[in-house]
Amino acid sequence: MSSTNEQPKNSIQADGVQPISTQTNGFTFNHTMLRVKDPKKSLAFYTGVLGMTLLERKKFPDMGFDLYFLAKLTDEERDNLPAGEDLAIYAFRQRGILELTHNYGTEDKDDFSYHDGNAEPQGFGHICFSVPDLDAAVKWFDDNNVTFKKRPEDGNMKNIAFIKDVDGYWIEIVQAGLMG
Amino acid sequence: MSSTNEQPKNSIQADGVQPISTQTNGFTFNHTMLRVKDPKKSLAFYTGVLGMTLLERKKFPDMGFDLYFLAKLTDEERDNLPAGEDLAIYAFRQRGILELTHNYGTEDKDDFSYHDGNAEPQGFGHICFSVPDLDAAVKWFDDNNVTFKKRPEDGNMKNIAFIKDVDGYWIEIVQAGLMG
Numbered sequence: 001m002s003s004t005n006e007q008p009k010n011s012i013q014a015d016g017v018q019p020i021s022t023q024t025n026g027f028t029f030n031h032t033m034l035r036v037k038d039p040k041k042s043l044a045f046y047t048g049v050l051g052m053t054l055l056e057r058k059k060f061p062d063m064g065f066d067l068y069f070l071a072k073l074t075d076e077e078r079d080n081l082p083a084g085e086d087l088a089i090y091a092f093r094q095r096g097i098l099e100l101t102h103n104y105g106t107e108d109k110d111d112f113s114y115h116d117g118n119a120e121p122q123g124f125g126h127i128c129f130s131v132p133d134l135d136a137a138v139k140w141f142d143d144n145n146v147t148f149k150k151r152p153e154d155g156n157m158k159n160i161a162f163i164k165d166v167d168g169y170w171i172e173i174v175q176a177g178l179m180g
Numbered sequence: 181m182s183s184t185n186e187q188p189k190n191s192i193q194a195d196g197v198q199p200i201s202t203q204t205n206g207f208t209f210n211h212t213m214l215r216v217k218d219p220k221k222s223l224a225f226y227t228g229v230l231g232m233t234l235l236e237r238k239k240f241p242d243m244g245f246d247l248y249f250l251a252k253l254t255d256e257e258r259d260n261l262p263a264g265e266d267l268a269i270y271a272f273r274q275r276g277i278l279e280l281t282h283n284y285g286t287e288d289k290d291d292f293s294y295h296d297g298n299a300e301p302q303g304f305g306h307i308c309f310s311v312p313d314l315d316a317a318v319k320w321f322d323d324n325n326v327t328f329k330k331r332p333e334d335g336n337m338k339n340i341a342f343i344k345d346v347d348g349y350w351i352e353i354v355q356a357g358l359m360g
Contacts, residue, residue, distance in 0.1 A: 010261040012234040014248065016223030020258075021278045023320045024231025026312035029252045029276040032212040033305035043196030047187070050251045051204025054192040068194065081190040085241070085360035092310045092356035095276025096209040101305060115303035121295035123349070124304035125213035125281060128256070129243075130272045132206035169303070174210070176272035180265030 031097035032127060034169055035114050038107035039068060041166045042100050046070050049144050050129060053078060055091040068100040116168045129173035137173055200332040210279035212307060214296050214349055218287035219248060221284045222280050226250050229324050230309060248280040296348045308352035317353055
């Protein structure tokens with residue numbers, strides 16, 4: 001039986017917003033999937049530069065692709081990761097998972113690249129990481145030779161940076177405490 | 181000063197994976213941004229059908245766009261939402277936020293649509309919600325006349341469904357407990 005709850009009193013009102021059905025209890029916004037040309041380079045970037053952890057890899061050799069599931073974990077979460085099949089189930093219960101899809105062979109094609117969604121035709125725009133200290137994060141990205149789409153000092157929005165991952169996907173960088 | 185920690189022992193090994201630098205402490209995979217044609221319809225879908233809550237709206241009338249930030253919260257989280265500016269800061273500290281961008285006027289253009297990333301040129305693929313009970317979720321989506329890209333019984337992967345949001349973006353639906 002379905003029933004609904006009003007949206008919480010502190011949430012934002014806007015045209016279109018509906019009450020929350022109890023049928024959605026336990027729904028979790030789990031992951032976002034991006035296709036990547038060369039998983040070795042992407043994994044180096046997302047683990048080495050953004051500090052993520054690989055929680056699951058699913059190989060589909062008959063269909064010619066592999067899937068990689070990553071999360072940016074806290075120290076406590078890293079110390080308490082379950083093992084084996086439980087880790088895969090854990091991964092699908094989390095929020096904030098990044099799934100990378102590798103279609104075999106793209107890494108060997110010189111003229112191959114994926115579409116970032118910001119050139120035409122537009123759709124998807126970016127993913128975003130919030131950081132404790134924007135200036136320190138910018139220095140870290142510079143130290144790692146990361147490409148910037150927008151440095152904090154560029155344009156009107158001084159509290160926001162955009163870097164690019166190895167496929168050119170845009171990654172917004174914000175300091176949560178400055179976003180109030 | 182930078183230092184690194186080995187990836188946790190239960191995480192997955194793969195070519196390219198790097199140790200985790202302490203410079204990434206506190207980094208949080210916060211949100212994914214999708215452009216939407218008509219925010220009223222998108223908000224109805226993401227709140228009414230997927231049970232999300234609108235945490236922040238940023239209006240940029242001079243630049244002709246608005247931003248909406250949504251999360252699928254637990255009952256406990258909904259009961260404890262901070263108010264005012266603290267809610268915006270809260271939103272940027274979470275994982276699993278969906279940002280919807282509305283460029284003014286698209287909702288009035290009959291022939292306008294966004295690119296889903298799965299037709300050519302490819303890049304972004306989908307977002308995913310995990311659910312406690314896949315069969316119950318499918319029934320809920322049917323009751324709400326949601327369009328399916330793939331029902332669970334279609335194709336080889338019986339544990340996975342794909343629905344489409346009102347712009348045609350693909351949303352994978354999985355039952356976490358079946359993914360081990």
